[in-house]
Amino acid sequence: MSATAFLKIPSRHDQLERIAAAVEEMGEQDDWPPDLIFKVNLVLEELGVNILTHSGKASEIEISLVSDAATVKVEIVDDGIPFDPLAEAAAPDTAAALDQRPIGGLGIHLVREMMDELHYRRENGKNRLAMVKRKTG
Numbered sequence: 001m002s003a004t005a006f007l008k009i010p011s012r013h014d015q016l017e018r019i020a021a022a023v024e025e026m027g028e029q030d031d032w033p034p035d036l037i038f039k040v041n042l043v044l045e046e047l048g049v050n051i052l053t054h055s056g057k058a059s060e061i062e063i064s065l066v067s068d069a070a071t072v073k074v075e076i077v078d079d080g081i082p083f084d085p086l087a088e089a090a091a092p093d094t095a096a097a098l099d100q101r102p103i104g105g106l107g108i109h110l111v112r113e114m115m116d117e118l119h120y121r122r123e124n125g126k127n128r129l130a131m132v133k134r135k136t137g
Contacts, residue, residue, distance in 0.1 A: 003030040005065040011058040011078070016048045019063055030067045036135060039114045040065075040072060046107045047076050047129065055080025055127075074115075074131045083127055084120045085111070 005026045009015040020041050027037035044063060051058050058080030066073040085108045112118065117132035 002069070003065075003067045005063075007063045009061050009063075011052060011055070011060055011080075013049075013052055015061075016045060016052075019044050019048060019061075022063065023065065026065055026067065032067070032072070032135070036072065036133065039133060040074060043111050043114050043131065044074065044076065046110055050085070050107055051076075051078045051080060051127075054083065057081065070135055071116075072133045072135065074133070075128060076131075077126050077128050079126050082122050084122070085129065086118055086120045 003026050005022050007019060007022045009018050023041045023044060024037060026032075027040070032040075048061060051061055055078055058078040060079065062075075062077040064073075064075045064077075111131070114133070115131040116134050117130075119130045121128050121130075
């Protein structure tokens with residue numbers, strides 16, 4: 001099967017649930033397994049919260065989803081300050097004891113673990129993080 005979805009929301013916390021609803025709807029339409037819906041939702045929630053918290057001035061967030069027989073391609077776009085999470089987010093020390101770890105810093109690590117491919121670019125004044133999740137394997 002294949003499906004596409006596009007969503008543009010104001011950059012506000014009360015709008016994040018619209019992203020989750022769009023992922024759920026597309027996953028059900030395209031017959032995704034529950035764990036795939038969960039992973040895509042978790043990644044987009046984490047990235048959405050990061051944009052809202054750290055972007056400085058983002059006015060909106062755009063999400064595009066493209067699903068084919070083998071993959072789900074996701075792109076999240078914001079017009080906040082330039083930030084390449086793949087180059088600028090420090091890798092957390094996951095071996096350290098919980099009480100020795102700084103608060104935060106696990107979000108991009110989680111995104112890296114959940115998705116199979118990640119690509120960042122800054123284009124036309126916008127941050128663009130493209131991700132691919134294979135449906136099998």
